[in-house]
Amino acid sequence: MGETPDNKLLLRALxxxxxxxxxxxxxxxxxxxxxEYRAVRAQAGGFLEMVQEPExxxxxxxxxxxxxxxxxxxxxxxxxxxxxxxxxxxxxDEAGPSLPRPLRTRGDVEALTxxxxxxxxxxxxRALELVRAGLPGGVTLLxxxxxxxxxxxxxxxxGTSKSFLELKELMYREPATWEALLExxxxxxxxxxxxxxxxxxxxxxxxxxxxxxxxREDYRRYAAPWTARVVAAVGERVPLVLFAGQAExxxxxxxxxxxxxxxVDHRSDLASAFERSRGxxxxxxxxxxxxxxxxxxxxxxxxxxxxESVRGLRGHVLNVGHGVLPATDPDCxxxxxxxxxxxxx
Amino acid sequence: MGETPDNKLLLRALxxxxxxxxxxxxxxxxxxxxxEYRAVRAQAGGFLEMVQEPExxxxxxxxxxxxxxxxxxxxxxxxxxxxxxxxxxxxxDEAGPSLPRPLRTRGDVEALTxxxxxxxxxxxxRALELVRAGLPGGVTLLxxxxxxxxxxxxxxxxGTSKSFLELKELMYREPATWEALLExxxxxxxxxxxxxxxxxxxxxxxxxxxxxxxxREDYRRYAAPWTARVVAAVGERVPLVLFAGQAExxxxxxxxxxxxxxxVDHRSDLASAFERSRGxxxxxxxxxxxxxxxxxxxxxxxxxxxxESVRGLRGHVLNVGHGVLPATDPDCxxxxxxxxxxxxx
Numbered sequence: 001m002g003e004t005p006d007n008k009l010l011l012r013a014l015x016x017x018x019x020x021x022x023x024x025x026x027x028x029x030x031x032x033x034x035x036e037y038r039a040v041r042a043q044a045g046g047f048l049e050m051v052q053e054p055e056x057x058x059x060x061x062x063x064x065x066x067x068x069x070x071x072x073x074x075x076x077x078x079x080x081x082x083x084x085x086x087x088x089x090x091x092x093d094e095a096g097p098s099l100p101r102p103l104r105t106r107g108d109v110e111a112l113t114x115x116x117x118x119x120x121x122x123x124x125x126r127a128l129e130l131v132r133a134g135l136p137g138g139v140t141l142l143x144x145x146x147x148x149x150x151x152x153x154x155x156x157x158x159g160t161s162k163s164f165l166e167l168k169e170l171m172y173r174e175p176a177t178w179e180a181l182l183e184x185x186x187x188x189x190x191x192x193x194x195x196x197x198x199x200x201x202x203x204x205x206x207x208x209x210x211x212x213x214x215x216r217e218d219y220r221r222y223a224a225p226w227t228a229r230v231v232a233a234v235g236e237r238v239p240l241v242l243f244a245g246q247a248e249x250x251x252x253x254x255x256x257x258x259x260x261x262x263x264v265d266h267r268s269d270l271a272s273a274f275e276r277s278r279g280x281x282x283x284x285x286x287x288x289x290x291x292x293x294x295x296x297x298x299x300x301x302x303x304x305x306x307x308e309s310v311r312g313l314r315g316h317v318l319n320v321g322h323g324v325l326p327a328t329d330p331d332c333x334x335x336x337x338x339x340x341x342x343x344x345x
Numbered sequence: 346m347g348e349t350p351d352n353k354l355l356l357r358a359l360x361x362x363x364x365x366x367x368x369x370x371x372x373x374x375x376x377x378x379x380x381e382y383r384a385v386r387a388q389a390g391g392f393l394e395m396v397q398e399p400e401x402x403x404x405x406x407x408x409x410x411x412x413x414x415x416x417x418x419x420x421x422x423x424x425x426x427x428x429x430x431x432x433x434x435x436x437x438d439e440a441g442p443s444l445p446r447p448l449r450t451r452g453d454v455e456a457l458t459x460x461x462x463x464x465x466x467x468x469x470x471r472a473l474e475l476v477r478a479g480l481p482g483g484v485t486l487l488x489x490x491x492x493x494x495x496x497x498x499x500x501x502x503x504g505t506s507k508s509f510l511e512l513k514e515l516m517y518r519e520p521a522t523w524e525a526l527l528e529x530x531x532x533x534x535x536x537x538x539x540x541x542x543x544x545x546x547x548x549x550x551x552x553x554x555x556x557x558x559x560x561r562e563d564y565r566r567y568a569a570p571w572t573a574r575v576v577a578a579v580g581e582r583v584p585l586v587l588f589a590g591q592a593e594x595x596x597x598x599x600x601x602x603x604x605x606x607x608x609v610d611h612r613s614d615l616a617s618a619f620e621r622s623r624g625x626x627x628x629x630x631x632x633x634x635x636x637x638x639x640x641x642x643x644x645x646x647x648x649x650x651x652x653e654s655v656r657g658l659r660g661h662v663l664n665v666g667h668g669v670l671p672a673t674d675p676d677c678x679x680x681x682x683x684x685x686x687x688x689x690x
Contacts, residue, residue, distance in 0.1 A: 290508070
């Protein structure tokens with residue numbers, strides 16, 4: 001490809017430099033919709049076994065790159081692993097992840113260990129080294145972590161939640177415990193991201209999956225200060241992409257952190273988001289992952305329309321607005337990536 | 346109260362007439378957070394038994410009015426009952442509602458019966474009559490139904506869903522089946538709403554709970570035409586409030602239907618929503634129901650701030666942005682209602 005590390009297409013787009021075409025990758029591009037992923041998963045036994053075995057994690061990270069040729073490869077891992085590294089029990093089963101002993105008291109929070117992720121999450125570093133060694137030239141390696149607020153929601157609820165009752169009760173009624181928890185989580189997240197950068201991650205994504213449960217007022221009070229710490233610790237050294245699911249109401253706050261890019265949900269209009277971003281950052285997004293359940297022809301049509309809607313604007317990284325769904329036909333992912341690769345920016 | 350039916354506070358606000366204070370009610374104001382509700386529920390045995398027994402449904406509808414004095418009483422019922430009336434099996438258990446034999450084919454859709462809700466949902470009419478008889482003067486009686494899109498999502502998925510895979514596959518890949526289904530559902534919904542109006546409902550709410558899974562483009566194509574039919578059939582005769590959960594991206598489309606009011610999610614800024622509504626309709630909302638998990642003092646503070654933010658604007662009905670959560674302390678609901686009753690508009 002003749003590209004040096006710094007002039008990779010995805011990194012140039014994140015710096016809002018001119019690009020010859022729009023770089024593309026997909027959140028959850030490695031996953032159950034790929035038969036080769038399901039084969040590795042069956043071999044590994046369980047999800048945790050797969051993400052904690054560097055060879056397997058690296059293999060599934062590379063699978064979509066080999067098959068589709070995206071411009072970014074995001075390490076196959078999970079945002080909850082740092083909670084396990086901090087001493088929480090973590091289980092993955094058919095129903096998804098759970099933490100059987102959720103945090104509820106100040107004592108629970110103080111019992112969290114704050115070890116160095118270079119030791120407690122060493123397998124993440126090893127997996128990144130292996131991916132890097134197998135990655136085609138020109139493809140950018142991405143690491144990631146969960147944002148402090150979202151990690152807190154899992155730690156307190158013990159899993160995913162519809163209403164976040166436990167979280168909100170603790171947040172509103174025990175502010176000191178809340179702050180102690182977010183303090184610890186933001187320190188761990190920042191270190192974990194820096195560790196991933198040391199091991200070869202050229203860009204990082206911070207996933208604040210559940211931030212949208214908060215109003216803007218509460219986001220500013222209960223989540224933003226700790227995201228700001230992570231951005232301050234990491235953002236100067238390596239490009240950081242901020243993701244918050246279905247959170248149009250938080251878009252201006254995300255831009256104001258000054259990250260390299262903000263991910264845009266598919267329910268927001270991308271061209272309007274570019275206007276609202278006022279050149280503060282690049283934008284990632286935002287095809288509806290539900291559209292990948294349609295036909296390849298329809299996927300190509302919608303992808304072209306999306307790219308046309310922001311043609312000529314600098315700093316666009318094509319992606320889905322949320323992760324690829326397990327029922328997706330790989331041919332639809334191919335149509336998405338190929339459409340991006342064919343169109344000049 | 347000396348109010349004739351037409352000059353009830355809530356109805357005047359829905360017509361955007363001047364009011365002496367902002368009317369208030371809460372979505373899911375009857376429910377598990379109330380001990381008197383739990384007592385009736387225990388007596389009834391199950392959820393379906395309760396909503397289909399007019400005396401019990403009327404009793405729980407009136408409970409929050411007696412305790413808190415809201416300006417609107419919404420019939421205790423469920424949006425899925427019309428699906429049962431159309432021939433689908435419907436089960437409520439601890440995990441929520443489910444439809445054990447979801448619709449997947451054109452044949453399934455054609456097997457739906459389109460009987461008159463005046464017969465198949467007669468118990469709803471009887472419950473409304475009982476509520477009306479027991480309702481204090483000045484309190485507006487509200488009926489409701491699920492919007493065609495949201496009913497379709499339950500009918501196809503067989504229950505609630507995170508990703509709506511079955512729905513989207515059918516919607517994108519079998520448009521004729523989709524249209525046949527939405528056609529039937531919108532006819533049933535319109536008749537059911539008119540029936541509720543005949544039985545005493547003075548205003549109606551159309552809940553499109555899951556519309557926010559759609560991008561604006563898809564909402565316009567796959568949902569809006571059938572909501573428009575319901576609005577056309579009903580909206581001229583009785584004030585209609587349109588609700589779509591967490592759907593800021595659909596706000597302009599909802600206003601454009603020309604309903605009496607649009608419900609605003611708590612993650613949207615209410616004052617900005619008034620600007621965007623450009624006088625087309627009243628607005629309902631939008632305290633975060635999560636805030637009702639805080640203390641009564643905090644609830645009162647936030648409610649005052651919310652009312653202040655739209656002071657002087659006509660056509661505001663105070664409500665929560667989404668339903669009251671089961672873990673809510675009744676004292677927090679009291680603080681919300683009392684704050685509204687104390688402040689002059």
